[in-house]
Amino acid sequence: KMLRSAAPLLLRAAPRFPAHFSASLRFFPLHRRCSRGSVDGKREIARRNSNRSIASSSVGMASNNSPDAAPPTHSSTVTLSSGETIQISGAPTLSPSEFRNAIDSALFKQWLKNMQGSSGILTKEQMSLKQVHIQGVDMFGRGVGFLKFKADVFDNETGKKVPGIVFSRGQSVAVLIILESGGEDYVVLTEQVRVPVGRLILELPAGMLDDDGNDIVGTAIREVEEETGISLHVADMVNLTAFLDPSTGCRIFPSPGGCDEEISLFLYRGHVKQETITALHGKEMGLRDHGELIKVHVAPYRTLWHMTVDAKALAAIALYEMAQREGLLASSSG
């Protein structure tokens, strides 16, 4: 799901799945959230308390010696926690409000925080950030959906620039839903139109976090409900990415060479009747008025690994299999 909007909250009031099914999922949780599940909460608190890196920011119009075809017409600055002031320029195609929205966006602020965080590339002082050029802003309604910018980051030892083009889309979540029925484990997948790859593909139910990025598990549950009609409870969700070493930040990066996206992966396991599997398969979901048309697919878990091209589905399989092998999950009763 690509929309960041408040609309889902309204739509959720109208149940889109028979109540008995929600109930059957609610009453048979196989396990509770693992002990490491609190990592995200701690990270979020740390995140909110570390907003000091952006000390000043002002918009103006200025000429600039950019190597681009046309000179940028927007200019601003941000001050890093080191005290250094960084020039921010913007492409002239951006309206003043788009440029302002870009600099003020949670996406851009989060990137600056990541750069200066305890494992950030500016922290060890081997690299320097000299300037940032905002190349494009894609508004989703009133919020910044995607941001694209070029950061001039230099290796202090060689003076050479390191690759610095960033497609920014922020945090997302995905859920591996395993439903045991009649001795077989099934997974719930979504099929939707994905213009970037030009195809319909089978994926884990997933979605982007809102700007504040605080409610990861809540977003996961909301996206599953919107995309599949299945109601899950917070207490039954296992954060698979919380099994990663805490030093990693406990989220996975799908494309770290070009994109800032980070994904939290969750696991839900439950028992359902065969009718539920049948009712789910082929169900049409999604906010069609927002351009989302989603078909639900249900497939045996054992076939998932060779029927999906979704990297987050494969990553979830790896975490689930390895966590099971190491005895970190309650064993399935299936």
Next chain:
Amino acid sequence: KMLRSAAPLLLRAAPRFPAHFSASLRFFPLHRRCSRGSVDGKREIARRNSNRSIASSSVGMASNNSPDAAPPTHSSTVTLSSGETIQISGAPTLSPSEFRNAIDSALFKQWLKNMQGSSGILTKEQMSLKQVHIQGVDMFGRGVGFLKFKADVFDNETGKKVPGIVFSRGQSVAVLIILESGGEDYVVLTEQVRVPVGRLILELPAGMLDDDGNDIVGTAIREVEEETGISLHVADMVNLTAFLDPSTGCRIFPSPGGCDEEISLFLYRGHVKQETITALHGKEMGLRDHGELIKVHVAPYRTLWHMTVDAKALAAIALYEMAQREGLLASSSG
């Protein structure tokens, strides 16, 4: 690795790893390429023979009622295989040559082909492509590195637009290298600065394919050599993504909601002496003059799943583990 350049070919002439190590890797392959390894070759031939979709394309200057802040100043058309003509506009920040390069790029042509391919979203006639707006072009040397555009794709039934912003970076490859030594399986990882995520992260050796996209396994071998100094032979590479169902296209999508990237994953397994493991670990590699500084890390395979945030590493674990479980790989003698 983010650079698309011919430079690696020159650099490969100077061996950057002791010859005895290359030799030790060459002489102990555990298996040969699986029978499904030819899928990629067939796809490539199909790809070269299906270039007819772009029948006409001309650059001009025109005004346009774009909803963007400034009207695009570039205009062109492409004709789809259906006979429909699609308007292509470009942001005024693009130089005429950048706009031309964008439309002529392998990235854009491949996207048009994907849209119209046998599993393409235009093929079933439920969706229509109306126009494309080229928002940005990032040149890597003389070639198009990244492309960003917005495609207006409509659901024919509802008339609503589907999410259509595309960050285009094309095909890439990554290799899971498992080296058995003294009864332990080790993996070879690279650590490099990743500006988009603001951090140094551990990843599988990986890289982007050249524009023609024809030499997938060759690119994988070249990237491994550049990033780790290890020389692998084509015959010892197992295409893990070739285990995917042929209907999927046999490549994984790391971020299909925003990015066209597709990754082929390979496996190499071999035996080495303990000194080789020691020599590899902490080795510095990369084309530092091109802004790449890569540190090689070697870690036990059994710890990989919780020490990496690289989705392609986790996806490779899933494919490797499941292929092994189903007896599709020769068993390791370690």
